[in-house]
Amino acid sequence: MNGKPLWMDLTRDDARDQFEQHLVKSYPLLFPILSLPKEQLGNGWMPISGFGIECGPGWWPILDEACQQIEAINRKIAETNPDSVIIAHQIKEKFGGLRFYTNFCNDEVDAIIRLAEEQCSKTCESCGALGKLYTTGYWLSTDCEKCKRDGAIDYETFVNQPEEPEKS
Numbered sequence: 001m002n003g004k005p006l007w008m009d010l011t012r013d014d015a016r017d018q019f020e021q022h023l024v025k026s027y028p029l030l031f032p033i034l035s036l037p038k039e040q041l042g043n044g045w046m047p048i049s050g051f052g053i054e055c056g057p058g059w060w061p062i063l064d065e066a067c068q069q070i071e072a073i074n075r076k077i078a079e080t081n082p083d084s085v086i087i088a089h090q091i092k093e094k095f096g097g098l099r100f101y102t103n104f105c106n107d108e109v110d111a112i113i114r115l116a117e118e119q120c121s122k123t124c125e126s127c128g129a130l131g132k133l134y135t136t137g138y139w140l141s142t143d144c145e146k147c148k149r150d151g152a153i154d155y156e157t158f159v160n161q162p163e164e165p166e167k168s
């Protein structure tokens with residue numbers, strides 16, 4: 001791809017909208033739900049239809065790559081077995097990591113999703129720079145040094161710090 005995709009250059013909300021539209025257009029088999037009006041979903045309501053992509057823009061290029069690979073698999077599946085295409089149900093951040101849920105999975109798709117999760121665990125969710133898991137003691141998030149929350153310390157340090165002496 002030449003230069004930054006459009007969705008990386010806009011303000012956060014516009015960018016999210018653009019990114020979701022990009023996913024729907026580029027990977028229609030993986031994201032049919034995201035493109036349907038909510039009224040049409042009925043019992044087929046899935047988190048992705050209500051909330052869209054629930055993680056920050058730093059992870060979107062990783063997601064885009066993973067979705068591109070899954071869609072290629074989908075095109076092969078669709079030729080012989082259109083009822084078995086992989087559909088995204090929820091994509092979100094949880095406990096500082098990427099979660100990517102689909103209707104079905106197979107070894108190939110599982111490997112693609114695991115690789116994306118692994119990459120996200122080292123990538124700042126806000127800006128895409130090299131990142132790691134930070135915690136405020138309550139929140140967990142994968143950030144770079146610049147984007148981390150006030151008072152957050154890296155998770156490794158947090159879990160390895162000596163316990164405070166008990167008050168007697």
Ligand SMILES: [Zn+2]
Pocket residue numbers: 124125126127128129143144145146147148
């Ligand atoms: Zn950052």
